[in-house]
Amino acid sequence: MAVSSFPAPTSWHGARLGRRLPQLLLGLALYGSSMALMMRAALGVNPWDVLHQGLRLHFGLSMGTWVTLTGAAVLLFWIPLRQRPxxxxxxxxxILGAAMDLTLGLVATPAGWPSRAALxxxxxLLNGLATGLYxxxxxxxxxxxxxxxxxHRRTGRSLRLIRTGIELTVLALGLLLGGSAxxxxxxxxxxxxxLAQFFLRWCTVPE
Known part of the structure; x- marks a missing residue:
């Protein structure tokens, strides 16, 4: 995966904002809801949610709250990397955490393995679409x-290697805290x- 796989962010002032802002909001809300659906399937969640599960077991609070808190904490690592939000x-x-908690309150774990697998x-699938949208x-x-x-920019390492390293680290921490994979x-x-690469082809707003 190359840097070019991720469309370069542009100012929120400018062309096509009437499409870009609603698309962003829809994508973020859908992303949070899709995480909740995976959790309700009870067949294993993404590595970050394994961490969120572990944190919830130890410290309480809702899953969505931990999504919000860890997102804010990760932003602190942007400072030495000179990333601009x-x-x-x-x-x-x-939005992610709020959408996740709302969906968790509306959707229950279905009975039977086939229904859980479908969920x-x-x-x-919705998570991939949400990634492409936002x-x-x-x-x-x-x-x-x-x-x-x-x-990637600071170390020169490939995005694939860095993404894998981050995901494995987060997964290991989550499992140590009692989260389930x-x-x-x-x-x-x-x-x-x-999935994200496929949906990005269709969802990226042209400059």
Whole structure:
């Protein structure tokens, strides 16, 4: 994966803002909801949510609150990397957790393995679409994506290597804290890259 895979963010002042801002908001809300669907499938969540599960077990608070708090904490690592947040970065911190908690309150874990597997598949697919929508709006990366691209620029290492390193570190911390991984964690890791790349082709707003 190359840096060019991520559309360069542009100022929120300017052309096509009437499309970009609603697309950003839709993408962020859908991203938070898709995380909740994967959690309700109870077959394994993405590595960051394994960490959020572990933090919740030890310190309480809701999953969405931990999504917000960890997003804000990751922004602190942007300072030495000289990354600049955009309106999409701030929106990511504020919206993802709220959308996740709202969806968790509306959706229950279905009975039966086939229904749970279907819910997991829908969650992963929607997460890929949400990634394409919010990154394609070109209003700034999320805290975790910005950490990855910032480390890439500072170290010269490939995005693939850095992303894998971050995800494995977060997963290990989450497991140590008592979070749970499963087949859904593996499927997410395998599918999210191709899905995001596919949806970015359709969702990136032209300059």
């Amino acid at each position: 955009g309106v999409g970065t701030v929106g990511n911190v504020l 997991l598949a829908v969650g992963i 990154i394609g709006a070109r209003l700034g990366p999320g805290p975790r994506d910005g950490l990855m691209t910032g480390l 499963g087949v859904g964690t593996v499927l997410y890791a395998l599918a999210i890259g191709p």
